[in-house]
Amino acid sequence: MSSDEKPVENAVRQKLTEALKPQFLDIINEGYMHNMPKENESYFKVIIVSTAFENVKRLQKHQLVHQAIQEEIDNKIHALSIVAKTPAEWEASQDVGKSPPCQGGAGL
Amino acid sequence: MNVLLRKCSLSTLVSQPSKSTFLRCLAQMSSKVNFDELVKDKPIVVFMKGTPKAPRCGFSNAVCQILEFHGIKSFDSYDVLSNEDIRQGVKEYTNWPTIPQVFFNGEFLGGCDIMLEMHKSGELIEELKKIGIRSALLDKA
Numbered sequence: 681m682s683s684d685e686k687p688v689e690n691a692v693r694q695k696l697t698e699a700l701k702p703q704f705l706d707i708i709n710e711g712y713m714h715n716m717p718k719e720n721e722s723y724f725k726v727i728i729v730s731t732a733f734e735n736v737k738r739l740q741k742h743q744l745v746h747q748a749i750q751e752e753i754d755n756k757i758h759a760l761s762i763v764a765k766t767p768a769e770w771e772a773s774q775d776v777g778k779s780p781p782c783q784g785g786a787g788l
Numbered sequence: 789m790n791v792l793l794r795k796c797s798l799s800t801l802v803s804q805p806s807k808s809t810f811l812r813c814l815a816q817m818s819s820k821v822n823f824d825e826l827v828k829d830k831p832i833v834v835f836m837k838g839t840p841k842a843p844r845c846g847f848s849n850a851v852c853q854i855l856e857f858h859g860i861k862s863f864d865s866y867d868v869l870s871n872e873d874i875r876q877g878v879k880e881y882t883n884w885p886t887i888p889q890v891f892f893n894g895e896f897l898g899g900c901d902i903m904l905e906m907h908k909s910g911e912l913i914e915e916l917k918k919i920g921i922r923s924a925l926l927d928k929a
Contacts, residue, residue: 738898738906742901743883746884753885754885759845759847759886760885762901777901777904779847780847
C-alpha cells in the first residue's frame with residue numbers, strides 16, 4: 681500500500697509525533713492477524729519511546745497515547761496494542777511482545 | 789435526580805474532589821449500569837469479549853490465560869458482546885477505549901498490554917498479594 685492508502689496510520693503517526701516527540705515510533709497494522717484485508721486499518725500495535733513517559737505510571741503512559749489519537753480511537757481503530765517506554769526502559773529491553781492471535785470474535 | 793445522585797455517592801464527590809473521580813461520577817450518573825457496584829468488593833473483575841471458558845478475542849483470552857497462570861481459578865467477568873450498555877459504559881467509566889479491562893478490588897489496572905507487562909515484570913504477583921491472593925508462580929521452583 682502506498683502512504684496515500686494508509687490515512688489512519690499516517691494520522692496516528694503524525695499525531696503521536698507531535699504530541700509525544702518520540703525517540704522511536706513504530707506503527708504496525710495488525711489487521712492481517714484478524715483476517716482483515718490489507719486496506720483495513722483498524723487493528724494497530726504502537727511501539728513508542730519518549731521522554732514524555734518519564735515518571736509517569738503505566739496506566740497514564742497509555743492514556744497519553746489515547747489522548748493524542750482520540751479521534752482515530754473513537755472512529756477508526758477497533759483494537760490497539762501499546763508498548764510505551766522511556767528511553768532508558770527501551771535501552772534496557774526492546775522486547776515488544778507478540779500480540780495474541782485472533783479468537784475469531786463475532787465480527788463486531 | 790435523587791436516583792442519579794444516589795448512584796454516585798455524594799460523600800465521594802465531597803471528600804475526593806479529584807478530576808478523575810468527578811468524571812467517573814459524571815459517567816455513573818449518565819450510565820444505565822452502576823459500575824461501582826459491579827467492581828467494588830470483588831477481588832478480580834474482568835470486562836471481556838466472551839467468557840473465561842470461551843473468550844472471543846485474543847486480548848481477552850490473553851488476560852484469562854495470565855490469571856490462570858497465576859493460579860486464579862475463577863473470577864468475576866462480564867461479556868461485553870452480550871450487553872451493549874456494559875460495553876459502552878465501562879469505557880466511559882474508566883475513560884479507557886478498549887476491551888478487556890481488569891479491576892483488582894475495584895481499582896482499574898488496565899488492559900491486556902498492561903497485564904502482560906505486569907506479569908513479565910513480576911508486579912502482578914505483588915498486585916495479587918495486595919488483594920490477598922498468593923500467585924501460584926511463587927510455589928513453582
